[in-house]
Amino acid sequence: MDVTAADVLAHRAAVQGLHDGDLGVLALGVVDSPPNTGAAAIAVRRLGYDEPLVRVLSLRGAPHLHRPSDVPGLRRVLRPRTPRQLQAWCGGMPAPELSDVDLVVELMRREFPGETATKGELSAAISPLLPKRATPYCPSCKTEHVIEGLFRLGTLLAGIELEPRGAKLVFRAPGPNDEGDSTLVSDYAHYVGPFAKADVEKWLGAGPQDTWPELRPVTVEGRKLLLGGDLVEGDELPAGLLLFPRDPYLLGPRWLVAEPDVAKRVWRPVGSPGALVTHGRVTGAWRYAFSGRTMIFRVEGWSRVEGAARKAIKDQADVLAGVWGADVLEATVVEW
Known part of the structure; x- marks a missing residue:
């Protein structure tokens, strides 16, 4: 497939x-x-x-x-x-x-x-x-x-x-600590899509896994990966997103979402910036700062972001300002 x-x-x-x-x-x-x-x-x-x-x-x-x-x-x-x-x-x-x-x-x-x-x-x-x-x-x-x-x-x-x-x-103080059944790895396979087993083990950080859900091979852009279940046919790719580097959308093989030079700027050993996503892929980085009641988003290549992606990023900035400021802050987006 x-x-x-x-x-x-x-x-x-x-x-x-x-x-x-x-x-x-x-x-x-x-x-x-x-x-x-x-x-x-x-x-x-x-x-x-x-x-x-x-x-x-x-x-x-x-x-x-x-x-x-x-x-x-x-x-x-x-x-x-x-x-x-x-x-x-x-x-x-x-x-x-x-x-x-x-x-x-x-x-x-x-x-x-x-x-x-x-x-x-x-x-x-x-x-x-x-x-x-x-x-x-x-x-x-x-x-x-x-x-x-x-x-x-x-x-x-x-x-x-x-x-x-x-x-x-x-x-x-401790509460209940019972163990229960889990579908975590199956959920990863569903919500992330095609992956390599090393992707899951890195995400878990828990060493080699003993059991895996039913998987079948799939080829993505010429590379062999594993798929659990079927891919859902999406209507469109997200026009614009401001995500943090470990957001669920960015899990799985990194080459699926970013070119190598972009990945180096976004995923760093320490102090990674946010990931700018335009039309489904990571195209740059962003950081935020506060100035009085304003939350300032500094976005790589902001002057080149146009149309639906530009509007979506502005909307995302407003949403994130609400997370940090509980409607007290306003957002502005500027060139990094």
């Missing part, structure tokens, strides 16, 4: 609510780092979702917004069951024993200090009670503490949520 990149991106736009405000894409969760980027991902889709979402450290240990009903299944998918999967959470540190994951979870629930706790407070409460293999010396902190990735994973598995807002991680 051969399809074009435009077919894939039209599918994404259709199933991810970029035309009709469908809520299904929330099954993937949305990144909320820096704070408010999760709300931005929801707002640009005009989802109007007013049910409570929970903020937790989930995929790759990063803050995400999820529907409460999806979190038990998320725990099941992300819980490491092999040494290789645990190593993925520990980064450059030697992975401890798999049994140490359960110990971290038990201690977090038992030793949680108060109604809320900072990352440092919670780490200090459990680190002295863990074996040395789980608390190596940290040169930057100049002390021994629980491995960073293991700590982040432990909060999810222990049923610990984050306060809804704020750049500083502040945790709430």
Whole structure:
């Protein structure tokens, strides 16, 4: 089966609510780092979702917004069951024993200090009670503490949520921590479209996966990928979007959405700007700043954006200003 990149991106736009405000894409969760980027991902889709979402450290240990009903299944998918999967959470540190994951979870629930706790407070409460293999010396902190990735994973598995807002991680006392069935990988296949298995594993940040949904090969622009289900025929590509680099629309093979020179400017190791999307593809970068009551969007090549794309970007800027300013701010778009 051969399809074009435009077919894939039209599918994404259709199933991810970029035309009709469908809520299904929330099954993937949305990144909320820096704070408010999760709300931005929801707002640009005009989802109007007013049910409570929970903020937790989930995929790759990063803050995400999820529907409460999806979190038990998320725990099941992300819980490491092999040494290789645990190593993925520990980064450059030697992975401890798999049994140490359960110990971290038990201690977090038992030793949680108060109604809320900072990352440092919670780490200090459990680190002295863990074996040395789980608390190596940290040169930057100049002390021994629980491995960073293991700590982040432990909060999810222990049923610990984050306060809804704020750049500083502040945790709430543990709630339920049951595991449940999950369709997360199948949902990824549906909402992203054709992908390589490495794309999913990088997105999960949880090491090699043991099971996969039913997949079939597909060729996109001469490259072999995998597809679960059928592509939805989208009516059109999004005229203009202001997205953050880990928005669900931008998941999957990066070459599908951006030329290599553009990708280098948008996806950086640290401090990535936003992704300017015109007619379905990433064509540049953008950043924002505040000046009094005005939210200023500096957009690459803004003078060359015309027609429907220009109008759509202005509309997106107004929506995002509403996310940050709750109708207090106004938006202006200028050349970067």
